[in-house]
Amino acid sequence: MKRQKRVNDDERELxxxxxxxxxxxxxxxxxARLSMVSKTWYSSWATSPILKLDNKESPLSIEEFRQEFLNYTNKSLQRYRNNVHNNNADALCVEQLQLSMRYFSVSSISNSRFIKKLLDDIETAGVAIKELHFNYTSYAFQSVKDALPELSRILEVGFLTEFSVKGCRLEQKIGENQMIRCCLLRSLSLEYVYTNEDTLESLISxxxxxxxxKFVCCPGLERIKAVNNSHNNSRLKNFSVIKCGKTSVVEVQAPNLESFYCFSVVxxxxxxxxxxxxxxKLSLxxxxxxxxxxxxxxxNFxxxxxxxxxRCFSNKRINISSNSLKSIELRVDRVEVEINAxxxxxxxxxxxxxxxFQNLLDITTTTSTVCNYDIKILNLSFANGDVDRFMQLNKMFEILLLHNKSKVSLLIDFKCNVLNTRSILKIIPIKIAREPGVELENDPTFHIYSFPSSPSFALYSTLLDIVFLICRPTSICLHSDKFSDSGFKKFFGRRLLMHSRRRSSANCSNSWENIRFWEEDLKEVKIVRANDQEEAENEEQFFRLEKIFFRLKWY
Structure with missing residues (x-):
């Protein structure tokens, strides 16, 4: 039998x-393990322009691991260093350097010397570093400021395009003999970095x-300023300031700015x-x-x-009017909100x-785009005779549900007293935002949180009436936790499920106590699991779940 001719490994390699x-x-x-597959893979790994140095979970506070990591770093950098010193035209360069030192303590002098030696090796390895990702995790960032590595000299690297550092210092003043040469820099990210306004201003200019x-938790920056001077900041598109505790002023002037995000605790x-x-995009x-x-x-925008x-404060009213806005997120407390978009x-x-809402009729009647409305009303309470809230809720749903493409999800966190719904019905006409016999393509989902902790059938009945005074939802979701009263879920479910028996019973009275106003319109009720169409077989078991759905069909 003839031997099959072997195919050259090089012909099969990627x-x-x-x-x-x-x-x-x-x-x-x-x-490193995968580089052992073949010579081609080893050569590709040895000449890769992306260099990763990561101690993973080895504690560098132990001398043995620290020396092992330093030896590996020297060995990895040697091939770059040799090419640079030999002035090789095809010299390797570190296009992306990812240096991560986690679970590291700088409390000892030996560890500080280790970092300095490591940075010296990196600095002399290749002058063409394009991306530097320095991730330094310390157990006590606030108390070891002086022991953190100083990385200002990295800014002298002329080919640097991305500078992302975490857990270091950038405090050295730029003197006559030291220049910021990274004029090609396109991305700057400082996280847990001690720096000052002079260094930052010199860097930006x-x-x-x-x-x-991007600035995250940067002590020493009382003012972050990126103001357009001549050609500076003309290309700035994204700007973020997150939890910079001592920062009191943020100024941005950039003609091409597309995204601004500011999150502060002061x-x-x-x-x-x-x-x-x-x-x-504007996020505050x-x-x-x-x-x-x-x-x-x-x-202005x-x-x-x-x-x-x-969660912004000091404002009492938010009145937003804009033809360009497509997405709005508001999380506020006791603030009046009016939207004209x-x-x-x-x-x-x-x-x-x-x-x-104002002027939503244009979009609800002309566009075919699906409109998503996720509305959560917290601590909703009704006092006896308080008709305004019902009027506002009915008006809101009447506007939002005019468009068949609308997806409405309403969550109400009930904090209410017993309310005489009979008196409310005498004042407010039951005007539901749907015509009889017409099914919307995307009917509303009603979410209910925070059931009353004290059992009261009068209160339970009130809450049920409130839901159906607002709208005729096709899906109701009850959310509960260990602090919620399970009695409300059982009352809610049993009241809905027994409507068919009530309607068919010949002995049933038509009094207000027996037939509620909404039961005449209710056709069918099913209990299903969350995000599941499977109907419940054991209703008692479903009532013990933290989240259950009721699927409703109306006449």
């Missing part, structure tokens, strides 16, 4: 760029190509100058905002499409006031 791309997604250890800036004054006319969290900020909103205001397709709201 091209080197593809192998290097595959290796870039693997950890340091996995890539020396890098006119920056497109993205009062912050933020200024977006008139040149930010191309802003498309835990800030102090005055009512005047929303005045002339459409003129003519291209804004995505707005998020979360005819092109809005997504609205997420959490608050204690019922939002008011």
């Amino acid at each position: 091209p080197q760029p593809i192998i290097q791309h595959i290796l870039s997604f693997l950890s340091m250890e996995s890539a 020396s890098c006119p190509l920056i497109e993205s800036m 009062p912050v004054i933020f200024k977006l100058y008139e040149s930010c006319l191309n802003l498309k 969290k835990s800030l102090s905002i005055e009512d005047s900020f929303f005045q002339d909103f459409a003129e 003519p291209n804004l499409e995505d707005l998020s205001v979360v 005819p092109n809005m397709v997504s609205f997420e709201y959490v608050g204690q006031k019922i939002p008011c």
Whole structure:
């Protein structure tokens, strides 16, 4: 039998760029193990421009592991260092360096010397580092400031395009003999970094190509300023400031800015100058905002499409008017909200006031786009004779459900007293936002949280009436936890499920106590699991679940 001719391994190997791309997604250890598959894989791994140095979970506070990590780093950098010193035209360069030192303590002098030696080796390895990702995790960031590595000299690397560091210092003043040469820098990310305003200002002014800036927990920055001076910041598109505790002022002036995100735990004054006319996404969290900020909103942000205001304070009223807005997220407390956004397709709201909508008729009658409304009303309470809330809820649903493509999810956190719904019905006509016999393509889902803790059938009946006074939902979801009263779920389910027996019973009286106003319209009720169409066989078992759905059909 003749032997089959062997196929050359090189003919079956993937091209080197593809192998290097595959290796870039693997950890340091996995890539090293995979390089043993063949000579081609080893060559691709040894010449990869992406260098990962990660101690994983080995505690570098132990001398043995620290020396082992340093030896591995030297060995990895040697091939780059040799090519640089030999002036090889095809010299390898570190295009992306990912240095991660986790679970590391800098309390000892030996550990600080180790970091300095490691940075010296990296600095002399290759002058063409394009991306630097430095991830340093310390057990006590606030108490070891002086022991943190100083990385200001990295800014002298001329080919640097991405600078992302965590857990270090950038405090050295830029003197006559030291220059910021990373003029090609496009992305800047500082997280848990001690720096100062002078260094940051010098860095920003020396890098006119920056497109993205991110600052997370950076002590020492009382003012973060990215103001357009001549050609500076002309390309800035994304800007984020997150939990910088000592920062009190944030100023941004960038004509091409598209995204702005500011999250602070202390009062912050933020200024977006008139040149930010191309802003498309604005996210504000835990800030102090005055009512005047929303005045002339459409003129100040003519291209804004995505707005998020979360747990901001000092404002008593939010009045948003914009033709460009498509997505709005509001999480507020006792704030009056009025929305005039005819092109809005997504609205997420959490608050204690019922939002008011204007000019939604254009989108609800002309567009074919699916409109999503997720509305959560917290601590909703009704006092006897309080008709305004019913009027507001009915009006809101009447507007939102006019469009067949609307998806409405309403969550109510009930905190109410017993209410005489009979007196309410005498004042308010039962006007439901759906015509009899007409099924909407996407009917509303009603979510109910926080059931009363004390059993009261009068209160249970009131809550049920409130739900059907507001709308005729096709899906009702009851959420509960260990603090909720299971009696309400049982009352709710049994009251809905017994409606057919009530209607067919010849001895049933038509008095108010026996037949509620909404039972005449109810056709069918099913209990199903969350996100499941399977009907319940054992109703008692379903009542013990934290979340159950009722599917309703109406005449």
